[in-house]
Amino acid sequence: MEKVMDQEQRTLYEKIQATKTELSQVEMDYWNLYSSFTTFEFWVIFLLFFVAPLVVLYFVIDRRRMFLLGFYGFNIHVWFGYIDTAGDRMGFLGIPL
Secondary structure (H helix, E strand, O other), X not given: OOOOOOHHHHHHHHHHHHHHHHHHHHHHHHHHHHOOXXXXXXXXXXXXXXXXXXXXXXXXXXXXXXXXXXXXXHHHHHHHXXXXXXXXXXXXXXXXX
C-alpha cells in the first residue's frame, strides 16, 4: 500500500527540492568564477595531479600486478568518495572548489 503525502509533507518536500536547485546554481556560479577551465589554477592542478602521475606510473608500474594495483586504487577512490560526500552533506567538510 502506498502512503499519500499530506499537504504539509508535500510543501516541505517541495521546499527541499527548491533549495537543492538553488544550491546547485550557486555552486555552479562559484565554480565558473573561481575553478573553471579558464583559470590558471585549474590547469596547474590538472597537470600536477592527473597527467604527471599517469606519466610516472607508465614508466614504473609493475605490469604483472597492474590489474591488482588498479583495483586497489579504484577501491580506495570509491571509499574516499563516499567519505567525502557524507562529510560534505553533514557539514563536517568544506573544501573550496
